[in-house]
Amino acid sequence: MSDRLPKLLKLLTLDERDTFVLYGIAQEHAKLGDHAQAIDFYDRTIAVDPAYCYAYFHKARSQLAAGKLAEARQTVQAGIAAAHRAGDHKALGELSTLQTELAEAR
Numbered sequence: 372m373s374d375r376l377p378k379l380l381k382l383l384t385l386d387e388r389d390t391f392v393l394y395g396i397a398q399e400h401a402k403l404g405d406h407a408q409a410i411d412f413y414d415r416t417i418a419v420d421p422a423y424c425y426a427y428f429h430k431a432r433s434q435l436a437a438g439k440l441a442e443a444r445q446t447v448q449a450g451i452a453a454a455h456r457a458g459d460h461k462a463l464g465e466l467s468t469l470q471t472e473l474a475e476a477r
Contacts, residue, residue, distance in 0.1 A: 375399055390420045398429065406433040424454045424462035431469060435476070444473050 376399040382392045397412030413430035416423050427450025434443035447470045454463035 376403075388419045390416050390423055390426075393419065394423065394426055397426070397433075401429060401433050401436075404436075406437040409433040410437070422453055422457040422459075424450055424457060424459045424466065426450075427453060428462065428466055428469060431473070435473070440473065440476055444470070447473060 376396065379392055379396045379399060383389065383396065386392070393412055393416040397409045397416060400406070400409035400412060410430055410433050413426045413433065416426040417430070420426075427446050431443040431446040431450065434440075434446060447466055450466045451463060451470065454460075454466055
C-alpha cells in the first residue's frame with residue numbers, strides 16, 4: 372500500500388474543502404480498487420468545486436468498475452455540462468470520448 376493515502380488524509384484535516392487533496396484521496400482509493408470510497412471522495416470534490424471536471428471523469432470510471440453503468444453515464448453527462456460551463460475543452464474531449472465508450476458498453 373502506498374504511503375500517499377495516510378499523508379493525504381492528514382492534509383485533509385487542515386482543510387476539509389481542499390479539492391486537490393479530496394481528488395488525490397479519491398484517486399488513491401481508486402488505485403486500491405476501493406471504488407465506493409473513491410466515488411465518495413469524487414463526490415466531495417465536486418460538491419466543493421462543481422467545475423473540477425476530471426473528478427466527473429474518474430468518478431464515472433470508478434462507477435463503471437463497480438458495475439454501475441447507468442450511474443457512470445449520468446456522471447459523464449454532468450461532467451460534460453460542467454466542462455462546457457468551465458470552458459475546459461480538454462476535459463470536454465475526454466468526457467465525450469468516455470461517453471461514447473459507455474454508450475457502447477453493456
